[in-house]
Amino acid sequence: MHREHRSRDNWGLLMAQSLAMVRKVPLCVLYALSPAFPEAGKRQFIFLVQGLVHTAAELEAHNIPFLPRLGDPVREIPALAKEQGISTLVTDFDVLRVKRQWIENVADAVSSTTGADVLETDGRNVVPCWLASGKKEYAARTIRPKIHRLLPDFLTEPSELSVHPHPLKQRPATASLEELQRSAKKHPGPEPCEWPSGEQVAYEALKQFARTRLHQYGKGRNIPTNPVTSRLSPYLHFGQIYAGRVALEVLKAGADRESADAYLEELIVRRELADNFCLHETDYDNTGCFAPWATQTLEKHLRDPRPALYSSEEFERAQTADSLWNAAQLEMVRTGHMHGYMRMYWAKKILEWSETPAQAMAQAIRLNDRYQLDGRDSNGYAGIAWSIGGVHDRGWPERAVFGKIRSMTFNGAKSKFKIQEYIDAQTRASLL
């Protein structure tokens, strides 16, 4: 288990259990808590481990030992697999470079030392990423029909995890959950934030959203002063909830068509487009991923005077001349989350205030991955590439600095919602 941190609705776990049942053998979950992950700090590690504590309890209640170790997964997982004499390793799918390398190295080591089969299961996407499309998609409009065609086959009710009838005879030496918690707290980085973590709270958050805010999503999702979005992204990012479960609850909730359709478009089409992008584009986190039209237009405007240029520290401390941008930055630093509309504005302004698009990409990714609970996610890399490099977008009327990349302005935001309310709320909260 490394991306899908849950006992419920977990296709990889269900598949492993069905294989173990047929062979009448024990089933256990191997987990290695890596000592480091790019840009992740104590905020993210503590959230992750708190979630694992709940999942471990659920697994143990199903007679499925949760066997965690502290250390490099590429060393720890093959070692555990060998000690246990496993016959099959089922693992989660991931598209990020660092995770693909882990999976490849673990799979090689496990199959060469134990002879076990290694199977990879996509428990993140409703339509498995490999099946939705075998190539890098151009835009939402090109992947949407492919996903919609396969959705009836894949948006199905997962079966329930059974209490496993074949116990593990001897538990290997593992780290305790307390050791995992201590290790999480030692990381440097932003302070933990107030999000409760774990699969049960994720499910309750979903139920509450479906009951109270979903029906406003169609009209209200771009209004940061009255947030009606689901705020499920940290849970989805850490795999504490399955996107298919979210979709099934949304369909059951009886919301108006506009709201349900708009929500499922983000949850399924846009989210799966992001995984498609990172799987097929090795340069997902630098300007090498921009389409030729975007590269050309940004180069043409490289020497345009910028309205301002800010250092990393000024960005980080929310010290720009734009009070709306500063408020969004403060929201992210304080809460580990930023409203979706403000994420677009935030990243586009970083382009406007950086010497080059490459610097803007690096700056936005560093801040996003460091402060957002849901950072270090394909959604983040795709969202930033969309904002700065027009990825999955089209050309717009030409403007200074942006060229044909879609721009967003302070006055544009002002016409959409009461920006002063948002600025005051974020500034006040960050002073407390």
Ligand SMILES: Cc1cc2nc3c(=O)[nH]c(=O)nc-3n(C[C@H](O)[C@H](O)[C@H](O)COP(=O)(O)OP(=O)(O)OC[C@H]3O[C@@H](n4cnc5c(N)ncnc54)[C@H](O)[C@@H]3O)c2cc1C
């Ligand atoms: C510059 C920028 C950076 C972003 N960084 C991240 C990030 O680090 N992690 C992250 O999960 N999302 C990121 N997004 C996508 C999106 O803004 C967030 O997923 C969303 O705001 C999370 O809030 P929510 O759960 O209330 O979303 P809701 O509006 O309730 O949407 C439900 C779910 O659908 C998915 N989703 C929504 N919008 C998008 C989108 N545009 N692309 C892909 N999936 C989407 C998310 O998983 C989200 O939780 C980024 C977008 C931009 C423009």
